[in-house]
Amino acid sequence: MATIQERIKELEDELRNTEYNKATQKHIGLLKAKLSRLEGDLMSQKKGGGEGFAIPKSGDATVALVGFPNVGKSSLLNDLTDQESEIGNFAFTTLRAVPGTLNYKGAQIQILDLPGIIENASVGSGRGREVLSMVRNADLILIVIDVRVKGVEKIVFELQRAGIVLNRRRKNIGIHRNNTGGIRIQKPRNVNIEEDQIKEILNEFRITNCDLYIRESIDSDDLIDFLRGNTVYAKALYVVNKIDLPHSQSDIDELSRFGKVVKVSASSHTGIEELKEAIYQELELIRVYLREKSGEIDMERPMVLRKGAVVREVVRKISREMLSSFRYAIITGPARKQSELRVGLNYELLDQDVLTIISRN
Ligand SMILES: Nc1nc2c(ncn2[C@@H]2O[C@H](COP(=O)(O)OP(=O)(O)OP(=O)(O)O)[C@@H](O)[C@H]2O)c(=O)[nH]1
Ligand SMILES: [Mg+2]
Secondary structure, eight states: OOOHHHHHHHHHHHHHHSOOSTTTHHHHHHHHHHHHHHHHHHHHHSOSSOOTTOOOOOSSEEEEEEOSTTSSHHHHHHHHSSOOOOOOSSTTOOOSOEEEEEEETTEEEEEEEOOOOOTTGGGTSTTHHHHHHHHHTOSEEEEEEETTOOOHHHHHHHHHHTTEEESOOOOOEEEEEOSSSOEEEEOOTTOSSOHHHHHHHHHHTTOOSEEEEEOSOOOHHHHHHHHHOOOEEEEEEEEEEOTTSOOOHHHHHHHTTTSOEEEOBTTTTBSHHHHHHHHHHHHTEEEEEEBOTTSOBOSSSOEEEETTOBHHHHHHHHOHHHHHHEEEEEEEOTTOSSSOEEEOTTOBOOTTEEEEEEEOO
């Protein structure tokens, strides 16, 4: 009997050789489901080894540099942070994770330089599994590309195989497994996937009795990512490096179908400020300033939070006692129309809000 690896290889070959169109759409969905399930089996066989490089997260957010070897990841780390990571004109110069800190607009952003990944990284090639387990925990992924080298879809594919889905969001799907009763599906009318295909995919994951609740429009990839479990949905920026070298503009244009593209040259330091700004934007961080009792505002050291954060998070960061004695907060700031806003703990903050916290004592 073929080993799991051999079956994975066969499926990959078939996937590669199947052109995507209306007629093959369903078949491709099924191939992907099979592949995903087999990879799950392979991962659980190979316990251990996927532990990462034990770099603790630090700062306000973590960004991982991912790409083929020799594309300039370490050069970029050195440009973005005060850290020095070794640079070499050959593959696999970097052999472990090297962290650095980017200070930008008051935020401290941890940047992780990682060893290059190659095809089959997700199933163990190179230090692939360690690298990918670091990537899983990042808040943003920079896919670094050498402007002369094609094949970014291979990187995206390896990430997906490792359960890291880029620039898509988790869909609202629920499942309740039963012991009998077959498969029951509830779905809205506009779902981009037919009932028999859903059943085939469920079967592939060895689910024969369940209630499946699909609460919005999904495609087969969404369903597979859901059933696979442990999928992380990450944001990614595509960083095209070495644009100082001769290249084809149309190759760069093609990349925009994957996501936002930033062009840089690490060695001649071009595009680096734009990259910092793009990282900051993509992380959706907001800065909140605190007004002290004296009335002074510390403009140098904002508190950096995620977009959507509420007053409670600020208060909690200050101290637990503050949280229990909290009465209300006063907000002012460039994003506010009213001059002074009196709010409670669940009020959402905006970038550059100035907060005065009023406590009971
Ligand atoms: N021309 C040019 N060369 C660059 C640029 N950035 C990096 N390089 C060169 O590309 C080679 C690889 O750079 P690294 O930063 O070591 O690449 P890496 O992606 O970290 O490589 P690995 O650690 O092996 O995965 C070195 O010779 C760099 O000097 C650039 O913007 N332009
Ligand atoms: Mg390197």
